[in-house]
Amino acid sequence: MNTAVRSLALAIVALFLGSLASGMMGELYQSPLPVLEEEPVVQESHGTHATSPGHVVFGQYISSDNCGHCSKQGGGSDAHHSLKVTFPDEYVYVTYMSASFGTTNTARAGNVAPYNWAWTTGGAPDAYFGDRTDKRQSGADASYTTYDSLFSSGGGMHSTVNDYGMSAAISQNGGNYDISISYKYKGSGTAASNMKLYAALVDKDCTGYSYSSGIPHGYNCWMAWLTAGDTYKSKSSGTGSAFHSVSVTSTDTTQSWTSVPTSVVPGGINKAVVVAALMSGNQVSVGGSSPHVYHAIDSTMGPKMDIGVSGMSVTNDLGTDSYIRGDTVTLQADVKNTGDLDYTNGGSLEFFYKNGATTTAIDTVSIPTLNVAPGSPYLTGTVTFDTSNLPSNVWSTNFGARLVGISGDMSGSNNMAEIGVNHDRVPLIKTPQVLGSDVVQRGDYVSLLAKGDANDNVDTIDSMSFEVEVSPAGLSDWDASIVSGGENVLYRDSAQEGREYIITPSMTMSAGDYDVRVRTVDSRGQTSDWTVSDDMFELANGRPLIVSDPVPTVMCDLSTKVSMDGHVSDPETPLRDLVITSSSDNFVAWHPATEEIEVLFPYDNGCPLGQKGIEIRVDDGGDYTDSGELPYGTLLFNVIENGQPRWAGLPIQVVDEGSSGVLSLLEYLSDTDDTGQSVSASSLSLQIMDNSNPELVSVELRGSTLGFETADDDVNGETVVTLRASDGEQYSDQTVTIRINPINDAPRLDMTDIEEFSLKINRQKVINLNSRLTDVDSPQGTYWVNNPQSTEVGSARLVTGDLILNFEEVGVQTVTISTTDGYATNSYEITVNVFDALPFYVSKVDDGSGHLFVDMVNYTYETQTPAASFALTDEAPNFNVISVTWSLCNELSGTCDGFWEYDLDMSRANTGWTQEMNIPSSYGDGGFARTNGMRDMDYIGLTVRAVDDVGQEYKTTSTSKWMTTEALPAPSEMDDAMIDWYVAELVADISDLEAEMADDANQGDQASLEARLMELNAKFDLACEDPRAACPTDEVQSNGGDDAGGSLNMNIIVIVIGVLIVAALLGLMFMRGGNEQEEMKWNESALPVHDTVANSMYGGAGAIFQQPVAPVAPAAQPAPVVAPPSPAVPHAGPPLPPGGLPAGWSMEQWAYYGQQYLDQLNNR
DSSP states (O other): OHHHHHHHHHHHHHHHHHHHHHHHHHHHTOOOOOOOOOOOOOOOOOSOOOOOOSSOEEEEEEEETTOHHHHSTTSHHHHHHHHHHHSTTTEEEEEEEESBTTBOOOGGGTOOTTOOOOSOSSOSSEEEETTOTTSEEESOOSSSOTTHHHHHTTTTOOTTGGGEEEEEEEEEETTEEEEEEEEEEOSSSOOOSSEEEEEEEEETTOTTOOOSSSSSOOSSEEEEEEETTTEEEESSOBOOOOOEEEOOOSSOEEEEEEEEEGGGSTTOTTTEEEEEEEEESSSSOOOSSSOOEEEEEETTOOOOOOEEEEEEEEEETTSOSEEOTTOEEEEEEEEEEOSSSOBOSOOEEEEEEEETTEEEEEEEEEOOOBOOSTTOOOEEEEEEEEGGGSOSSOSEEEEEEEEESOOSOOOOTTSEEEEEEEEOOOOEEOOOEEESOSEEOTTOOEEEEEOEEOOSSSOOTTTOEEEEEEEETTTOOOBOTTEEEEEEEESTTSTTOEEEEEEOOOTTSOSEEEEEEEEEEOTTOOBOOOEEEEEEEEEOOOOOEEOOOSOOEEETTSOEEEEOTTTEEOSSSOGGGSEEEOOOTTEEEEETTTTEEEEOOOOSSSOOOEEEEEEEEEEOSOOOTTTTSOOEEEEEEEEEOTTSOEEOOOOOEEEETTOEEEEEOGGGEEEEOTTSOEEOSTTOEEEEEEESOTTTEEEEEETTEEEEEESSTTOOEEEEEEEEEEOSSOEEEEEEEEEEEOOOOOOEEOOTTTSEEEEETTOOEEEESGGGEEOTTSOTTSOEEOOOEESSTTSEEEETTEEEEOOOSOEEEEEEEEEESSSOEEEEEEEEEEESSEEOOEESSOSSOSSEEEEEESOSBTTOOOEEEEEEOTTSOOEEEEEEEEEEEETTTOOEEEEEEEEOOGGGTTTOEEEEOOOBBTTSSSSBSOSSOOOTTEEEEEEEEEEETTSOEEEOSSOEEEEOOBOOOOGGGSOHHHHHHHHHHHHHHHHHHHHHHHSGGGGGGHHHHHHHHHHHHHHHHHHHTSTTOOOSOSOOOOOSOOHHHHHHHHHHHHHHHHHHHHHHHHHHHHHTTOTTSOOOOOOGGGSGGGOHHHHHTTTTOGGGGGSOOOOOOOOOOOTTOOOOOOOOOOOOSSOOOTTOSOTTOOHHHHHHHHHHHHHHHHHO
């Protein structure tokens, strides 16, 4: 019985193995089935997401017969064709079709002279827009939308694309084609120079070229170049050697070809399409990143009808570029024909304005017929608009013009123009402030800073002024007559910006507090509200002034009234309202009604002849409790005998330096006889008795005239000259004061080395000002420095001629110093840059600047781990300590995950330092902030603190950043150095991960480690597909998506499953063999789970063979054989990521390890 069972089992196994071998060989050597011709179908757009760019776009598409991503449904070719179907008059493209995507720059694909192949030489699909390498899209998905974004954003075309027009036509004439391409410039400026006419013949259905899989064929395949001199150049025929060099003008120019054989296009006239483009440059194509394609056309595109709005302007009738509500503005715009056809369909040019999202029409102008011929008239529409109803709160209004009610227009991008006009709003006023002391002495002035806000985008401090008025406190008796200035702008571009005004109180103003009101006036005369500042300044009480000159003459022993006009005065109190008192015996009375005092010098054993003084006190009603006494002074009187010649008071004579003068004395003299009767003074004899300062002024008498002259032009001071008048018997003397009026210079302060300097916070600096102070015309001690003023209160003080500075606030501080001799004043400013620590400068460029040069590498791309080399520059001081702080943050999230602070080893100050940016985690877990390299928008931040050998502290004022901004490029886009680095990194990561998996400590985390290993192997396989990659394996995975390859993989899976079944049957057979035979032992290493060749088909994931296998759908059969519908395979595992199944994964792997992959992906 056992023998029969074994025989039957062996027969079943042999039959099964034979069937499998037959099926396998049939699959490997299957002869191709006949291909049925496809039914012609109407092409249509497949859900494109593109939007019109408003102009034509030119594209160049690289494809190949064996390019699976080109030929798959919705792939590269379908995506280009979908754009053309959706935008037939805005998309022009050429397909360069090679036999294999491994070599794309073949003659068949158009790489024949005179064309310049500016593209990559391998890889498909690949597409370039606008003839630019920076407008590139590699690869293709299956959604028909691969190129929508580049197309919608303008396709890299030149910004003046709509200023050009082109047309193209083709027809058959016997065995040749008649081809014409026309072009012209339609803009208002000047056309570009040095242009080439890119011209080609394409087969719209790529007749003769077919894809290995997917859709049958591509579209618009290149067949020949149309070259200068009615020549052409195809892949194997033609003599063309240069493209047309063209000069584009406003006149329509045509290039023609009549000698191109119809055989150049395999599909004949029904498939032949002419493609043309205007390119600037010395060759076709140029590539690069600059826009140089100005227009494009193909012969399937008809003439274009296009009118557009241009020349939009808004002018104010008052000549300003802004408006006040109520102004009348004029809106003007042009409507021009920028297409290829005359426009006769009417419509209107509508002018409008916008208030937020609301658009309000102003008026319309009808559009006449607009011809396309050069020199044809165009519409200039003009309307006026009263701005009274515009909103009062807006800062600007957008005015515009747009086309409405038009039809047939093929481009809407130029149908509207807008322009913003600023609203000149009423200005605002800010609270003014007094600069300096708010107590002003009589004869001095108050400096006032008036501040306002333009409240719009029209006015600035340069176009605004202020009205300033003053009133006694609380009386609202406003007066602007004592206000001047306003020319100086102070604190420009700061919050304190304003204009300086000078308030000079008059001599008649009462002492006390004064209110000030200010308002802003803008360039259009608009005024703000008044702002009133109560008790803005105080006018100090003026002390009465007592002057002895000129000295009056009184007769001995005769009570005499003497006018006090000119001798006693008060700044705010009339003379008659003053109270004059004296304790002198010679004082008789004060007569306020006549403004005279009465004096008497009695005879007492003779007259008290000569000059006599009386001390008087003057009460003006002021408060003098501080001084304890009323203002006082001495009056002088010239006492004479009765009958003596009498002198009236002689006025003080003032003469300029280097000048002279005269004084007629006769009018100041009188005489009496012994009886007191007046006699003529002309008979009196005069003489000079004394000159107190002859070295200053020389004097002489010329009859009754006194002449005087200064010694030179650089003297100052005064002299008192004593004169005597005699009648022969009696005489009397009088004095006259001659005062030199110096051309006074204010004291000067030597500002050398102190005009601007830096000072550390809380560090005192002493500057001796007395040693720097000079006055050319004042003696030492008669001029001085006033107390300084500083922007930081209390930071500057003057002590016995020394300026002492000590600041507690960091920043630029200004100290104001004034010098005076009592008559003239000079003002000086010292600018102090107060700092806490000096700035420490980090340089990213090795140009010798800054203190520390940092060279950061490997930070541009994600997954890289940056490394820094840094060294002190020659400009750096001798640092004793340098502390660096590295941080790892993300610009998008605003979080920082890594922090590392340490002091540099200063023994390496001459050689520099290096540091790999494995920055510790901020979360205290003992790990690094990034274990898998940088993420998108991560940045390495650096701040530095240092101390030099004199104890000065330095620190950076901002964080230096090195940011990761790009995803790691695909291996095919890497340069040689990067792909070598990338492969080496993958090999190292795989090796490390395998070692980690082998560690018994990690046995509990094997599932996640295996998922990570799958991902690394998939990336490694993809990198090794690049021929430049130096991978440690001989196996290279194809990057093409081949359905036949997929079917072979499925068959191999079935074979492997069959082997498992055979193994099971054999095992059953031998187990049933009886106890008399020894049980067969299987070699565990020979089990399918250890079959590395089979496992490699699934990305090296052997674990799948230990799991239940999901049902596999039967392979689809080629048409016309119709296979019975397969049962739907339920999807197992988590949802797929947005990019689909990861490279190198199968659905079986995804069912069991997909969730671990997603978890790891989310945690990176």
